[in-house]
Structures are given as structure tokens and as C-alpha cells.
Amino acid sequence: MFKPTKVQIVWSSGILAAVSLVLKKLIGYEPVTIIMMMAATAIAGAPIFKKALGALRYRIIGIDALVTIAVTGAVIIGEYWEAAAVTFLFILGDYLESRTIEKTRSSIRALMDLAPDSARVRRNGVETRIPPKEVVQGDLVIVKPGEKISVDGSIVEGSAYINQAAITGESIPVSRTKNETVFSGTLDESGYLAIRADRVGDDTTFARILNMVEEAQDKKAKAQKFLEKLSRWYTPTIILLSVVFFFITSDTRLALTLLVISCPGALVISTPVSIVAGIGNGAKHGVLIKGGEIMEKLGNVRAVAFDKTGTLTKGRPGVTRVKSYKTDGNELLRIAAIGESYSEHPLGKAIIAEAKKKLGAVVPPPENPRMIIGQGLAFFWKGKEYYIGSRKLFASEGIDISEHEKYLDSEEEKGQTAVIVGTSEGVYGIISIADTIRENAKMLVSDLRSQGIKNVVMLTGDNRRAAKAVADEVGLDVQYSELLPKDKVRVLKELGEKYGTVAMVGDGVNDAPALASADLGIAIGGAGTDVAMETADVVLMSADIGKLSYVVGLSRATSHNIKQNIVFALIVVVLLLAGVLAKTMNMSLGMLVHEGSVLLVIINAMRLMGYGRSKDRNTAERGI
């Protein structure tokens, strides 16, 4: 059976209606004009009629049934042009609406398209290509340059640059090598990889993000719940009004026109379209916002509390300063790294990492190394015995460090751990090590301030000195230190009472109670951390904390967009009702205004899809 597409129906009924309108103007209501109008009505009306019948079978009167009644009525009273115009506008509106709504959902569609469609696994030494669903945990997955990774897992062989845009929204590739984790949906840009599958199919981070984004888009905002109630009440009221007019005033035309405008489409659609577009925009940038209500809250945040370790800082120590006295800085670093290659201490690892970065591989291994527990270590290199460690170590070895006391004190005051390197002849240099601040932390704090969030604080379990050092560097005035997890919850409550809506930002690992108890829990670096993804209201997939200010902006833009839509839709409802009752609006004009308003609401929501684009440019210019 020939089944015309929506487009064909719209075009054919549109052309017929247009021709009939011309005929009406030229020759008036001649049989040929009426036939044309009836044909347009029949073509555009058939799908409406069919839907109405389908619904009636379940005793439901939908908008299709109401339009069908209105159009039938129009034909009976001889308003052929009205019938043709109303059906055509309804079907055109329906087509354009689904096309444009589709666009507001395109961000998530684009994400879905990033899903891997095949996987290459090596089983018993044989490589085969299979659908990603058939990969099982523990499989060895082979990925070649240009291919998508189809599982979450750790690299057992090879290294590559990987584009993680599907997860983090960042398209600048990151380097991943043996024993590091990679995610499904990300793209191998440069190297051969063998990956041990840890999570497959629906359990992968990518699949879970998609799932969560969809669920988030379906969570109704407060405004939406209210509007749905309103429309549930509005439609029957208008129908009743129409019946009353029909029987009491026997004004058939007015009664039929009321039916046409009885569904407040723009009003009901005003909130969902904006939320879908807003959440989709977030997902594209690697940010998961769990629903419309969260958007509303996030737009109203008055205070932001940051966790320190792992949130404002990277959570692992790094060398921040090298001060050398008897040799140059790089040489000092080399000596220290040679010694530390014997130790497993985190501070030692920081020194080795810095040496590797600056000098490449550090060889040879130290001679006769010995650990001095709690103080440091000693070793020989090129015939000299070196010491690396704390003041205690140098004191117990009887080496005078009095001339460096002042420098040591000042470094420690800044929250640094000072590691002294020297021989029995004296101090060669001092290496300062501290947990390093995340790159964008400082900029974020000032961005938040410029967005009007004046109350930005830090909560940490760490000691006062370390807390102050980080707070000073990032630019926070207030920090709460030496807090136990339950203290964090209490402080958050106090902040809430004082300022209003409070957001807590953490890495979601050791601050889950605080994230859960705040008005809004925001987790950063959420990809792969289940707890964070489950408990937080907003998840920044990547470790780029700077995105927080973008999310606040996006939420505000979305809330604003919703308000514009609601106000506009309410005005349209009032105008339509007033226009129809005052008899200045006929059936086709009513339908035109109705469909036009729905389209305008959708188009307004579509503007949200572009949010953040100019911001990306700014950060690019700043060289970040």
C-alpha cells in the first residue's frame, strides 16, 4: 500500500490549499474551488483523523479528535477554506515541530553516534571482529590507530594518543600507556593498543553516561510539573466552554474555533524543550546535569564550597621549587632522583617524576643506599655520600643547616614539604614539594566571583597551614580546615542558612557524604568513578575544574530560557482565548498563532545548543 510521507502530505495539501486560495480570490466559491479545498482537507486531514480514531478506540479524546471535530464542523457549515487551512496548518506545524524538537535533541544523538560499532578481540591468539555487545569481561581487545575503543579497560600493551571527547568533551588527545585506563567510546588517534576489558556493553562509563543523560532529560522540573497540571485542567475547560457556546448561543463557529485552540501546546512544551537542549549541551561538553530541577537550583547557587585535595589540587605531590647552592638545579634534581629511585616514598616519586620530565631517564641506580626510617635516605654517587631528607636527618648526621633555617621555615609556611639534599660538607639544595593546584582553579574562582557568586570557600580535613597555602594561591578568603567528614556536613548546613543554595564540589571519592548533604553535589573527574557518578547532582567528567563556571552559566541560561518560554506561552494563551471570544480570530488564524507559538518556543530553546561556544574561543585565546 502506498503510504505518503509526512513531507509529501505537507507539500501536496499545501499546494492544493494555496491554489484554492488563489481560485477563491479570482473566481470565488465555484465548484472547482471547493473541490480543491476539500482535497487539501482530505489529504492533510487523513492522518489526523486516523490518529483520532486510534485514540477513540481507547476512549481518549486527544488534540487530533478535537481538530477532526472542528474541521468536520467547518465543512458542514460551509467554511471550506477554514477546513483546508486548519488541517494544512496543523499538519505543517506537526511536521516542523518534530523536526525542530529533533534538533534540540541532536546533542545527545551526536553522543550516541560515538558509540563503538565493532570490536576486535584476540581469543586464543586469533583476532576476530565482533559486535561490542559480544565482548566479555577479561577479553583482550585490540585497537589500531583511527579506531574506537569498545570497552573500559586497562592497557596491557602499547601506548597511544586518545581523543576522549565522548567522555570528557575535550577533543585534545591525551597520552595513555601500559597499565593506564581507557574508556569505551573514545578514539585511538595514534597507536596500537591491547586492552584488557574490565567493563563491557551497558556497564561501560560511556553507556552509563548516555543512560544517565537520557534519564536526566526526562526528569521534570518544577515548572514543568506545574504546567502539566495547568494544561490538564485547561483543555477540558475549553472543551466545556465550546459545548456551552454551541448549545446556548448556538454560535457554531465560535464553538469550533475554541476546539482548535484548546491544547496549550506552547505552554506544555516550554520547559521540556529548554531542558533537553540545556542538558544536551552539557553532555556535549562532558558535563552531566541530572535533570531540570538541578538546572534550576544550579542557576540559583549563592555559595560554592570546594574540597581541597583532589579538587582544587591534583591530589598528588609534585615538585614546586628547586633551590640549589653548590650545583645547578638540574644537577641537584639528578642527584636527588638517583637516590630516590631506591625509595618508594611519595615525595621521592614526585622528585623522580620531575627529574624525568626535565632530564629524561635517570640512571644509574644509587650505590650502597640505606633508608633512615622517618628521616630520609643516604647513598653514594661518584664516591661521595649524599643525604636526602628532613632537618632531623641532617641534625642526626651532625650537618649544620642553620643558615637555611629561614628559607625552610618560609617554605613550610607556604604549605610546602622541604626536602634537603646535601653531603657532610653542607647543604647542596632544597627541593620544595607540595600537592599541586589544578591549572584552572584560580581562574575558576575569579570567574565564579564575576558571575556573582561571592561566597566561595574551601573545606578540608588537612591542617590549617596547608589549607591556607592553597586558599591563598587560589584566591579564596575563607577556608575551613581540620574538618572531619561530619564537620563538613555541618559547615555546609551553616553556609546554607547564611547564604542560600550551596553547591559542594568534590572528587566524589572521600567526600561523598558532603556531596550528598549539600543542596547540590558537584563531582569532578567523574568518569570511571561510580560513587561520584551516582551520588552527585552534577558530574564534570574530566578533571578540568574550570568547566564549573560554564555549567553555572549554562544553568542560568537554561532557567532564563524556560522563563522566556513560559511568559511567551502564557501571553499566547491569553491572546488566543481573548481573540476567539472577541470574535476577532477565526479558526485558521487561531491555528496559525497556536502552531507558530509552539515553533517559536522550540526555536528559542534551540539557542541553548550554542551556549558555551564563544567561551571555548576565549579559553583557547588564553592558551589553556
Next chain:
Amino acid sequence: MTNKIYQLETVSCPSCIAKIESALKKTDGVQKSEVFFNTSRVKVEFDEGRVSSQEIKDRIEKLGYKVLSEK
């Protein structure tokens, strides 16, 4: 009880929600049905002994909404 989610073609008028939901609820064997307007998805909880997934799909399509996928 089986839970399934059907992805429909874009649902554009909110009155569709009530239509699909109640039509499914009146179907023998369907325990619960919920239409997610924002993403055009229908979540159905049903007894596979009494109604098949195909029948549910047919029912939705008869109402005039194409089912794009199910999971």
C-alpha cells in the same frame, strides 16, 4: 514482569502522553506505562505471559507513533 523502553519518533504534542499511557494501561498484561515526553520514550512494565513486546509495539504504532527501537 518485564521492563522495556521503546524509543518513539519525536512526540511533539503533549496530549500524546495521556493517549499512549492510557491506551497501554488498558492493554491486558500491561502493569505500568510511562511516557517520557522529553526524550520521546515509553517505559512499559508488562507480563510476558499475557502480552508480547510485539503486541505492545503494534499497539503504539496503531495510535500513530512509530517505534524506532526497543531495549
